[in-house]
Amino acid sequence: MSSSTEVLIIGAGFAGLGAAVHLHRRGRDVRVLERADSLGGTWRDNTYPGCECDIPPALYSYSFAPQATWARGRAGQPEILAHLHELADEPGLLERITCGVGATGCRWDERTQRWHVTTDRGTTYEARFLVLALGALNVPRIPRTDGTFDGPAVHTARWDHSLDLTGRRVAVVGTGASAIQIVPRLAEIAEHVTVVQRTAPWILPRTAPRLPLPRPARRALEYWRAESRLGSFTGSPDRLEARALRHLHDGIDDPALRETLTPGYRIGCKRILFSDDYYPALRRENVELVPSPIARLAGNSVVTADGREHPADALVYATGFHVSGALASVPVSGRGGIVLLERWAREGAQAHLGITVSGFPNMFVLGGPNTGLAHTSVLTMLESQFRYAAAAMDVTDREEVEALEVDEQAPARFGAEMAERSAGTAWTSGCDSWYLDRGGINRSLWPDYAWRYRWRTRRFDRENYRVPVPSTEPSPTFLP
Incomplete structure (x- = not known):
C-alpha cells in the first residue's frame, strides 16, 4: 500500500511532534511515522524509578504550547509524557500520526523530485518534504564485557x-x-x-x-x-x-x-x-x-x-545511548544514491545550521550536528529548526519550484565554524565524551548562546540554496 503526503516526519518525540504541530498549524499536509507502538520518544522509553528532566520546568515546553505547571516545580517523566500526548491532541493532527510503523529506508527520487519511504509493515510513502526527527537518545548502550550474569x-x-x-x-x-x-x-x-x-x-x-x-x-x-x-x-x-x-x-x-x-x-x-x-x-x-x-x-x-x-x-x-543509533536504523539515500550516515562517517557529521545537507533536497534534520546544548533547554533549538524548515517550504511554494538543496559549501563552512569556535572550550579540554567524534571534534553542541542560534535561523537564507535539476533517469534502487 502506498500513501502520499506533503511533509513526512520520521519520529514522534518532542522534535517530531513539535514540528508536526507547527507545520499543521501553517496548513501543511503532515504525516508522522513512529516506530514504537506509542508516541513520546525518550519520555516514553525511560520509565525507571525517579526519572525526571533536569532542565528547569519553565523551559521544558514549546513557546506555542506552554505547560503552565509541573508538580513539585519539576518535570517528571509521567507529566512530560502526558504533555506530549497533549501536543498530539492538536485538532486534526492525531489521525495523521501512525505508531507501530518504522521507516526502514528513505530515498530521494531525482526524476519525480520526491522522497520515497519504505516501512517495516510493507507500506510505502511518497512525500515532497522529509523531516528527520529520530532523536539521539533512544538506542541503549550496554558495555561489552566477558562472562554472563545469572540474574535479571x-x-x-x-x-x-x-x-x-x-x-x-x-x-x-x-x-x-x-x-x-x-x-x-x-x-x-x-x-x-x-x-x-x-x-x-x-x-x-x-x-x-x-x-x-x-x-x-x-x-x-x-x-x-x-x-x-x-x-x-x-x-x-x-x-x-x-x-x-x-x-x-x-x-x-x-x-x-x-x-x-x-x-x-x-x-x-x-x-x-x-x-x-x-x-x-x-x-x-x-x-x-x-x-x-x-x-x-x-x-x-x-x-x-x-x-x-x-x-x-x-x-x-545506567550507561546511556548510542548517539547515532537511530539514524543507523533508517538509511537515508540522497542524490546519486549517497547514504547520509556513510557520508558522515567519512567526512564527519555536518549540516548547514545543523539542519540541511547537500545532496539531500527538501530534507530537514531536527537535532542535527552542532545543535545540542549543554547549558539550557534544547527545545529552544528545535523550535528554531522547524521554523526554519517551514520558511524553506514557504520559499519553494512562492518560487513555484519542486525542491531546494543547500549548496555543497554551506554545511562545510558551518562545520568548520563550529570546530573553530569549540577550540579552547570545556568540551574539547581532554575528557572522553559523546560530544566529540573519533577525531576529537565537537559535532554535537552549539558553542554559543541559544539566542544567537535563534537569530541565525530567523530567516531562510535563500542565497545558500539552489534548485536541483530533475533527472530524466530513474533513481538508483535503494535496498533498505
Missing part, C-alpha cells in the same frame, strides 16, 4: 516494571544522568546497592522556584539564568566548579568518599548533572560506591577492573 539485567531505558528489587542486592553500572536519579530510589528499597563508577560526574544542586512568579516571568528568568552559564563552558569554569565542589562538600562528609567523587576533568567537558539526593544516597549504609569500571560478569556477581567481586541479585545498566 535491565537498562534504564528499557525498565521492567515487573522486576521487584525490594530487599535485593542491586549493582548499578554507570554514574550519569539516569544513574543519579535511580540510585536514590533503589537505595530506599534494596538490601544493598553497588554503584560502579568509571568517571565521577560534576553535579550541581537543583534550583527550585523561590517566588510564585507568573509563567512568562518564570520562563524568562530561567532562560537568562541558563544562558548566563555558557561562560563557564567557553571561558573560565572556576566559579561553576567551586559551586559544584561546595555541593559535594555539603553532601559528603567522608574525605575518602569525597575524593572518589571529585572529577578529574574540567566542568562541562562531560554533561553536568543536577541532583539534591544522589550524595545523601551514597552516604547510606546499604550503598557502596566502587570507583572502578566493570570488567566482567561472573554468574551472580559483577567484577570490576580493580579485581574486586561484588555479589548482586540484579544488574541495572
Whole structure:
C-alpha cells in the first residue's frame, strides 16, 4: 500500500511532534511515522524509578504550547509524557500520526523530485518534504564485557516494571544522568546497592522556584539564568566548579568518599548533572560506591577492573545511548544514491545550521550536528529548526519550484565554524565524551548562546540554496 503526503516526519518525540504541530498549524499536509507502538520518544522509553528532566520546568515546553505547571516545580517523566500526548491532541493532527510503523529506508527520487519511504509493515510513502526527527537518545548502550550474569539485567531505558528489587542486592553500572536519579530510589528499597563508577560526574544542586512568579516571568528568568552559564563552558569554569565542589562538600562528609567523587576533568567537558539526593544516597549504609569500571560478569556477581567481586541479585545498566543509533536504523539515500550516515562517517557529521545537507533536497534534520546544548533547554533549538524548515517550504511554494538543496559549501563552512569556535572550550579540554567524534571534534553542541542560534535561523537564507535539476533517469534502487 502506498500513501502520499506533503511533509513526512520520521519520529514522534518532542522534535517530531513539535514540528508536526507547527507545520499543521501553517496548513501543511503532515504525516508522522513512529516506530514504537506509542508516541513520546525518550519520555516514553525511560520509565525507571525517579526519572525526571533536569532542565528547569519553565523551559521544558514549546513557546506555542506552554505547560503552565509541573508538580513539585519539576518535570517528571509521567507529566512530560502526558504533555506530549497533549501536543498530539492538536485538532486534526492525531489521525495523521501512525505508531507501530518504522521507516526502514528513505530515498530521494531525482526524476519525480520526491522522497520515497519504505516501512517495516510493507507500506510505502511518497512525500515532497522529509523531516528527520529520530532523536539521539533512544538506542541503549550496554558495555561489552566477558562472562554472563545469572540474574535479571535491565537498562534504564528499557525498565521492567515487573522486576521487584525490594530487599535485593542491586549493582548499578554507570554514574550519569539516569544513574543519579535511580540510585536514590533503589537505595530506599534494596538490601544493598553497588554503584560502579568509571568517571565521577560534576553535579550541581537543583534550583527550585523561590517566588510564585507568573509563567512568562518564570520562563524568562530561567532562560537568562541558563544562558548566563555558557561562560563557564567557553571561558573560565572556576566559579561553576567551586559551586559544584561546595555541593559535594555539603553532601559528603567522608574525605575518602569525597575524593572518589571529585572529577578529574574540567566542568562541562562531560554533561553536568543536577541532583539534591544522589550524595545523601551514597552516604547510606546499604550503598557502596566502587570507583572502578566493570570488567566482567561472573554468574551472580559483577567484577570490576580493580579485581574486586561484588555479589548482586540484579544488574541495572545506567550507561546511556548510542548517539547515532537511530539514524543507523533508517538509511537515508540522497542524490546519486549517497547514504547520509556513510557520508558522515567519512567526512564527519555536518549540516548547514545543523539542519540541511547537500545532496539531500527538501530534507530537514531536527537535532542535527552542532545543535545540542549543554547549558539550557534544547527545545529552544528545535523550535528554531522547524521554523526554519517551514520558511524553506514557504520559499519553494512562492518560487513555484519542486525542491531546494543547500549548496555543497554551506554545511562545510558551518562545520568548520563550529570546530573553530569549540577550540579552547570545556568540551574539547581532554575528557572522553559523546560530544566529540573519533577525531576529537565537537559535532554535537552549539558553542554559543541559544539566542544567537535563534537569530541565525530567523530567516531562510535563500542565497545558500539552489534548485536541483530533475533527472530524466530513474533513481538508483535503494535496498533498505
